[in-house]
Amino acid sequence: MRWRDAIGLAAKGLRRRPGRAVLTILAVALASALLTALLTIAGTAETRVLNELAKGGPLAxxxxxxxxxxxxxxxxxxxxxxxxxxxxxxxxxxxxxxxxxxxxxxxxxxxxxxxxxxxxxxxxxxxxxxxxxxxxxxxxxxxxxxxxxxxxxxxxxxxxxxxxxxxxxxxxxxxxxxxxxxxxxxxxxxxxxxxxxxxxxxxxxxxxxxxxxxxxxxxxxxxxxxxxxxxxxxxxxxxxxxxxxxxxxxxxxxxxxxxxxxxxxxxxxxxxxxxxxxxxxxxxxxPENLLASVQRYLKVVEIVLTSIGAIALVVAALGISNAMLAAVRERTREIGVMKAIGGRDRDIRRIFLVEAGVLGFVGGVLGAITGWLIARAVGGVVNGYLNEQGLASIQLALPVPVLLVTVIGATVLALLAGTLPAMRAARLPARDAVGAV
Amino acid sequence: MSGASISVQGLAHRYGRAAAALTVLDRLDIEVDGGGYVAITGASGAGKSTLLSVLGGLDAPQRGTVVIDENDLHDLSRNGLADYRRDTVGFVFQHFGLLDTLTAAENIELACSLDGMRPRARRSRARELLEAVGLLERRDHRPTALSGGERQRVAIARALANRPRLVLADEPTGNLDDGSTERVIELLESLPADHACTLVLVTHDRRLAARAQQRYELRGGRLHPSTKVTTEHATAIGDPEEPDAVA
Incomplete structure (x- = not known):
């Protein structure tokens, strides 16, 4: 079976239980949004603090x-x-x-x-x-x-x-x-x-x-x-x-x-x-010593914030795993039929992995966009305060690496979470799966 | 090209272990020439479905030899059995086995896609088969929108998708009303001649069994030439030459 066909079947499989798919995607999106927003804010804060210390010049x-x-x-x-x-x-x-x-x-x-x-x-x-x-x-x-x-x-x-x-x-x-x-x-x-x-x-x-x-x-x-x-x-x-x-x-x-x-x-x-x-x-x-000290503290903050986002993403991935296991249970006969008409283990595995990957990817994209918007909203509030204090505004650049890491991270985690259900589906004995032949 | 020949020698199959083991097939033998039409009857739990599973490569033979054309199923790996099912066998299930998320045409195309067929060729093949079973106008309907008879005709069309040389049907009329049963029986009967395949079906339907070239009853784990097809059963679907013939 080609990847394209597997993607088509996976999409239809997800549409079978739209409510469950939407909720699973939402969980991934929320976690991804949290990760994106935290990393964007942390990155912007680091840039701002270091720039202040370097008086606008190069850090080096x-x-x-x-x-x-x-x-x-x-x-x-x-x-x-x-x-x-x-x-x-x-x-x-x-x-x-x-x-x-x-x-x-x-x-x-x-x-x-x-x-x-x-x-x-x-x-x-x-x-x-x-x-x-x-x-x-x-x-x-x-x-x-x-x-x-x-x-x-x-x-x-x-x-x-x-x-x-x-x-x-x-x-x-x-x-x-x-x-x-x-x-x-x-x-x-x-x-x-x-x-x-x-x-x-x-x-x-x-x-x-x-x-x-x-x-x-x-x-x-x-x-x-x-x-x-x-x-x-x-x-x-x-x-x-x-x-x-x-x-x-x-x-x-x-x-x-x-x-x-x-x-x-x-x-x-x-x-x-x-x-x-x-x-x-x-x-x-x-200001090298000062910069080094501040960078160390900022790194700790970044690690803490990233960990919070990553934990949320792992929890969302467990949700994907749970949803996929339920799907495998519900579709046991369907899996058996596919095996009966010639589906190899890898074909079955591919379909379920693609389903998990789609959940992660779509959730990751939605989350990255939402996270960026949240970061912008937070930036707006912060700028309001800075302007009141007569300080220069912060500039939130589009954090392309953060967005990519979020989407790729969510997809990879989803694929990992989908591996066990996909393996289980692939290893189902054909006769047992198809039921009474 | 005719259908696949079947040669089964000393096939044994049991479920469970030790004292709790249940032997359903016991040194079973059968020979079928390519293009044959075989009906197997038997009581519930006699092992009919197990026999079909072994012939179709869903279960590996535990003992004995099962040779379909040149393929000794005992020698095939897990992937080898999958390839065998895809290239050589077409299954027709009592419960139809259609995927509810796919349309009639897509269910047929799914079988083609497992063979790596390109989309255009798949669509063409699905159209051709749906036309052959008289359901071209229902190609975009999902199984839930089809009657039982229509679903079984789609399932037969799907079984033929990869031009199998052996079609295995398990109670193909078990869930159908009389009108649909007749249509499906006619369709199945035409398979060996029209699609160059061997047809083995398991059924409780005496009318269906009466039309087969070879008829067996599975009893005590072995196949016995059938003698219980009554005249009225056979004539119910019309068999002018040998209305009460048995194998």
Whole structure:
């Protein structure tokens, strides 16, 4: 007998007792839905928690400072920099060539004079202040610990667009939920250059430019409150370095890069890469120990949730076994007739296995869909709470692997549950099964 | 091509063990030429059904030899017996043995599907057989929508699905009224000639037994040439040449 014929017979067999088939499928669907929902929620929670810890950057990210390393730094998540040490192109190339390094993103920064728009609370115009403007390659922002809160990132080559951080919002008295209100406003930035007026007297002078705030970000790439395209910052640096460089009142960075952001090949390699960078001679920081601890706890939670879903699925599978055994008892004569007209044991076994598989597959598909919808509903409730707290929403991606595992798991369990009834049906003596011949 | 020849020598079969054992077949012998028509009568519990089971490969012979054409059933494995039932034997049951979830045509196609026949060929074969038993217009009806006689005709059609060389019928008219019985008897009688098979039937119906070429009574575990077919039984279905003939 062909599989196609067995499937047809199995379908007709299931339709013989539609109520029982529906109830059995419902049991599998409920268990599958539980498993899908729990795994989806657990997976989303894990992603969210780890992203929070990684500040939006890659989990395997390492910050490299323009400083010598402290000897015990690799045991710490926080940077423990020693004396300043220039990070130049040669150092970048050496680090990029290290084993298990996937990406190296250079970061530049320059001290600038900033004038924010608007007035102070007492009505006076805002006073200029100095701050570091952090320059990164915007096209590689996804590799950096930069999270967009509102608006958009500056155009990669723009000289007139910047993004600001939540620190800037605090400075201008804007609450985080109202971050969008600063979009479109203009900042005045001045690159500072030392100008020697006498042998022993240097005065600063500024090269002013107006830039537009196009986005608000949370960023850990550098220490400043303004994030700009690297070209914009490099121009400012060039202006600064063109002036007096040996006067302590006008600090001019000697390091080509203020830092690097290194992405290792997987979180498991972070420690190893940090050791290698330490050997090269630079201070590093990475939340690897914290991430590892949190991951361990999340893994335990995931195992517990998966176990709950799996137990429900096993109970449903026992239901399938029970239903199939009842079907075998009811259809003993039918089995005998099939054997009498030439059915082999394997034909009978195949029909009952297909019936069990269909119950599991249909239940698994329905359960996976239902579980996904449940997870979405839970996600909606969670997002409502997060929004009330002024936090970013969680994004529930379609968990294709979870859905596949659920459907395949339900089908395989159903096949296992159907094996005993199918074997029993197949081994029924033909004469006994057919009854009075 | 004619039907299957049957050669049974010293067949013994019993149920239970030791002191509780019940011997139903005891050194039974029978020879049937291919294309023959054999009727077996006997009291209830005499072993008629057991004999049919052994001939049909539903039960393996416990002792003795059973050779159907060239096949010694004693030598066949479980799968070998299944293949033998599928390729060589057609069963007709008293209880019809039709699957209620399938239509008349699908019941016939089921037998074909066990032989690996392709769907189109199966449909064609089912149509051909239903036409032969006069039930083509009922092909899409389920057994529950058919009368007893119609069900038995569908069962006969299914028995012929894989062109068997041996048809075994167990009380084929046992559940039928007189009108249906006559139709079914006519159909069965035509099988050896029309479908090149050997027909062995077990029956309590003397009218049916009277029409067979070979008639036996199973008694004491052995087959005895039958002598109890009465004239009125035989003439009830019409046997102009030998109305009271016995084997």
């Amino acid at each position: 990210g390492i910050k490299v400072a323009a400083a010598s390393p402290d000897p015990g730094q690799v045991d710490q998540d926080d940077a423990r920099p020693g004396p300043p040490k220039d990070l130049d192109q040669a150092a970048l190339d050496r680090i990029r060539a290290l084993a298990d390094v996937r990406e190296v993103v250079p970061i530049v920064a320059t001290r600038m004079l900033v004038v924010a728009p608007g007035t102070e609370k007492d009505g006076r115009p805002r006073q200029p202040y100095t701050d570091d403007v952090v320059g990164v390659d915007i096209t590689r922002a996804s590799m950096l610990p930069v999270t967009l809160v509102a608006g958009q990132l500056p155009e990669p080559t723009s000289l007139v667009e910047v993004a600001v951080t939540e620190g800037y919002l605090q400075r201008v008295g804007v609450n985080k939920p109202d971050a969008a209100t600063v979009l479109g406003t203009q900042l005045e930035l001045a690159s500072i250059q030392g100008l020697r007026v006498t042998d022993d007297h240097v005065v600063p002078r500024g090269q002013w430019a107006k830039v537009e705030i196009v986005g608000v970000v949370a960023q850990e790439a550098g220490a400043g409150q303004i994030l700009a395209p690297v070209e914009q910052v490099n121009r400012s640096l060039a202006w600064t370095k063109a002036g007096v460089t040996d006067d302590s009142s006008i600090p001019v960075p000697t390091s080509t890069y203020s830092g690097l952001f290194v992405v290792a090949e997987g979180i498991d390699n972070v420690g190893k890469v940090r050791q290698e960078i330490t050997a090269v001679g630079y201070a590093t920081s990475a």
